[in-house]
Amino acid sequence: MSQVIPEGWAEQTLGNTVIVERGSSPRPIKNFQTDNSDGVNWIKIGDTKEGQKYVTSTKEKITPEGALKSRFVDVGDFILSNSMSFGRPYIMKISGYIHDGWFALRLPSLMNTDYFYYLLSSSYVKNQFDLLAVGGVVKNISGDLVKKAILPLPSLAEQKVIAGKLDELLAQVESTKARLDAIPAILKSFRQSVLAAAVSGRLTDSKYLELSGLKNYVSFKQGTQVSSPEQVDEQREGYEKFLRIINFTQKSNDFKYVPKSNSNRYINEDDIVMVRYGATSGFVGKGLSGVLANNLFMISPDGLNLTKDYLYIFLTSPIFQNYLKQMVKGGAMPAISFKLFDDAEIELPPFKEQAEIVRRVEDLFTLADKIEAQVNAAQLRVNNLTQSMLAKAFRGELTADWRTANPELISGENSAEALLERIKAEREALATKKKPTKKASIRKKA
Structure with a gap:
């Protein structure tokens, strides 16, 4: 798979750019956990x-003996998932050991770490x-x-510029996502406020409410x-x-x-039901x-x-639901008895005003639903923005003006081809001259 790349860029396979090593696991792993x-x-x-960039901690540790049967990764190394969340890259902020559900990717010193992270995330x-x-399901x-x-590779200077632009642009995308993600909770609170106003007379400024026993x-x-x-x-x-809780x-x-034959318990679509048992x-x-x-x-009126x-x-x-929470007994499996309704009270407006309250609630809920649909559509667009930005970056579109203004930083000794030669060397x-690993140091301690 290849794409048209800007003049001055090069292409190279992942295997000829970084060192790729598969993780390994001591077995049975439970014998080495500590x-x-x-x-x-x-x-x-x-x-x-998903969305995490760095590995900063682990929930589990293994013994030094188990480490000898595994693959060491150091701070700054990349790991790439090979199961479950397939193909996601992470940068190590700590050292540790990986099982065979990971690949270790060790970058040359001449490759910009952030550029490489964004590239693998694209x-x-x-x-x-x-x-x-x-x-199939698990690839x-x-x-x-x-x-x-195949990786598109610009000069080292341009890699740094691309990474900087992506940092800035994707931070704006994340900020937008955070604001959009907060709206559903605001709408939920709005709907609850509407319901509370509706049953307390505030929605219609009712002066004819009669407090009565709901039963x-x-x-x-x-x-x-x-x-x-x-x-x-x-x-x-x-x-x-057969209508169940779920x-x-x-x-x-x-x-x-x-x-x-069970139709004596039949209900219609406009009938109101309540869950009696459970969470x-x-x-x-x-x-x-x-x-x-x-x-x-x-429950029928x-x-x-x-x-x-x-x-x-x-x-x-929320007025009635809060009443239920105070009254319901049963711990982890609470149960509602009909007797619980004996003390429940309702502020009952006249029949005609009930209809007006219902109409106003429906109008306000329709407005909230419309806003929610717009937010959902906006979230889809914003979620696609990240990949759109990454695609532009790796087609060279984000740095076209920069290349024009800085020809000396993408040619000669600074060119992508020259960079590949230095990476090869x-x-x-x-x-x-294979560098000693932490495995060796563990072996000495053993």
């Missing part, structure tokens, strides 16, 4: 995450790794194939227990959807189906029709003093 003070850092995939290199990799790649990836205006219907043999995974004639709390479309007890939902499971129950829509607003409001010198 909490002792002489343990050495054992770098695992779990010590890193879709240009990542796409090459994907094409070279084997495997992996051999060291020989990793070495075949006087609602009735309950418990869901039904259906044995596992009666539940099937596919729709059949004479069967209805269908409401997680909006899961993983439905079970049960015989219509999500008190969750209020609607919008589904089917047979209700026994860990849920339906009397229809004379209280409408379904206003009841739903009240039950989802450095690699040959290392090959003939």
Whole structure:
């Protein structure tokens, strides 16, 4: 895989630019894990995450004996994941040892570290790794194939300029992402404020609220227990959807189906349900029709003093939800009894005003939904900006004016071709005079 590169740039394979070594693991690893003070850092995939640049700590250590069977990486070395989070680069801020789910990449002194990091993070290199990799869900790649990836290489001076420009541009992208990422929480708070205002009369400046016991205006219907043999995974004639907690709390479309003989516990899409047991007890939902499971129950208004829509607003409001949290018992598996509603109070506006409150809430929620959709679209665009910037950088577009203004820094002894020759000479010198490693020092101590 190659691309058109600017005049004065060169291309070289990864294997001819850096030293690539695969990690290795002492086995069984549990025999070499240690909490002792002489343990050495054992770098695992779990010590890193997407977007992280440096490895600064590890959760586990291995013994010096285990280190002898592994691969040492020093401060400044790169490691490249070869499993799970496939193809992600990280720079070592600590020394340690890597297993065979990592590659160690050792840069020549004439390669700019930040340029190389951005290059490995780009879709240009990542796409090459994907094409070279084997495997299904979990891909992996051999060291020989990793070495075949082609890298665009400008002069060392231009590498530094590109890295500096990317630092600046991507910092702006991250700042924008952080501001966008904060908006969903703001919208959630806004919706909660709307609900609180709606059920306290502040949304309509109501002067006709009547504080009443909620139990006087609602009735309950418990869901039904259906044995596992009666539940099937596919729709059949004479069967209805069996509505479980996850269908409401997680909006899961993983439905079970049960015989219509259970239809005395059937609910419609506009009916209001509440989770009765478990970690999500008190969750209020609607919008589904089917047979209700026994860990849920339906709450119905009397229809004379209280409408379904206003009841739903009240039950989802922070005022009622806070009341539930104070009253519900059961520790890790709380349960809601119908008796709990005996002391619940509702500020009940007239029927006509309930309709107006519902309309205003729906209008404000529609506005919040519209903003949320715009934010989601903006997040997608911003998420693509990073790769767009990297692509421009490695096509030479970010430094076109700089090259025109600094021809002496990209030609002659400063050219990319001259840089490759010096890198080649450095690699040959290392090959003939292999530097001692920390493994050797550990062996002496043993």
